[in-house]
Amino acid sequence: MDSWCLYCAKQGLGVFKSAWDKLNAELYQQHPYFDSRFIETMLQYFAHDTVWLCVHQSGGEIDGMLLVQRKGVTKWTLFLPAQAQVTPLLLQNPAILSQLLPLLPGFTLGLDLPCQDPAYSPLNPDSSPLQATIMPHALTINVNVSAGSFNDYLQRRSKKFRQNLQRRFEKVQQAGFGFTLHCFTKEAEMECALAQFGRLESRGWKEKIGTAVHLNNRQGQFYLQLLQHFAKTEQACVYQLCLNEQPVAMELCVASANMLILLKTAYDEDFSAYSPGRLLLYLLLQREFLCKRVQTVEFYTSADHNDLAWADGQRWISHHMLLRNPAVRYCHQFFKSR
Structure with missing residues (x-):
């Protein structure tokens, strides 16, 4: 049976540490920002009691993990201290996010997914029917060494x-x-x-x-x-x-x-x-x-024209927002356009 479970992450990833690293290896070739050593050190120094580890299982196998924290009364966001430039979204299938929103504590209308690197994220403009907005955040660069x-x-x-x-x-x-x-x-x-x-x-x-x-x-x-x-x-x-x-x-x-x-x-x-x-x-x-x-040196910066002169590659880091249902999405778009 497919299901999400939530666990307090104040003390780290706990028994899910190896599963976290396994997903990171399978999905993103062990991205250093998503490595459990990076994540747990951030949790140790910058997490509050409102940070939750969300774990999704399908057929007894963990196929989705992310860290969230409350942002206002009706909204949640991915855990993102200033020391990280991108946030991990370890999902085999991004469509399962739609099942998570109703399970978050309180009455949740939206989930912010900030700082998504398109090269290391499951999200794209067609990845979810609940996706309401994509906002460019920073142009990062790399060098192919x-x-x-x-x-x-x-x-x-x-x-x-x-x-x-x-x-x-x-x-x-x-x-x-x-x-x-x-x-x-x-x-x-x-x-x-x-x-x-x-x-x-x-x-x-x-x-x-x-x-x-x-x-x-x-x-x-x-x-x-x-x-x-x-x-x-x-x-x-x-x-x-x-x-x-x-x-x-x-x-x-x-x-x-x-x-x-x-x-x-x-x-x-x-x-x-x-x-x-x-x-x-x-x-x-x-x-x-x-x-x-x-293979590459990744800058993870907000590149200006001087930075771009060093670059072999470039891509936009973007903020995404998921909303609870089509009615909420319609209201959001309506008030945004006014």
């Missing part, structure tokens, strides 16, 4: 792009700086690497508004535990660019067999004239082309 060499990649860029990069490196050399790229991958290295990352963020605008990562704040503890979990299976790395051995830019990353995700960037604003973030990205991609350990 399995396609040829780094020189091949550079030749696919515009002449202006290559000239700008050359000028940036010449500017660094003319100022008397030597540059070094470090890559920290071991579990034991993560605490020191994140401490250095925090020092970079604390020197800039994020410190002024209170969002900088520190080892002793919730965000810092989240990233430390996350990176340590992934480092145990050699799927975490922290890239660091140094000028004359002084750290000036860093990138936190997690990986699967298919992709490397750029989680978070920090740079020393005192060196902003040298574009340290761009120099780091260049050296990072150069190394990934040499390593050939993944």
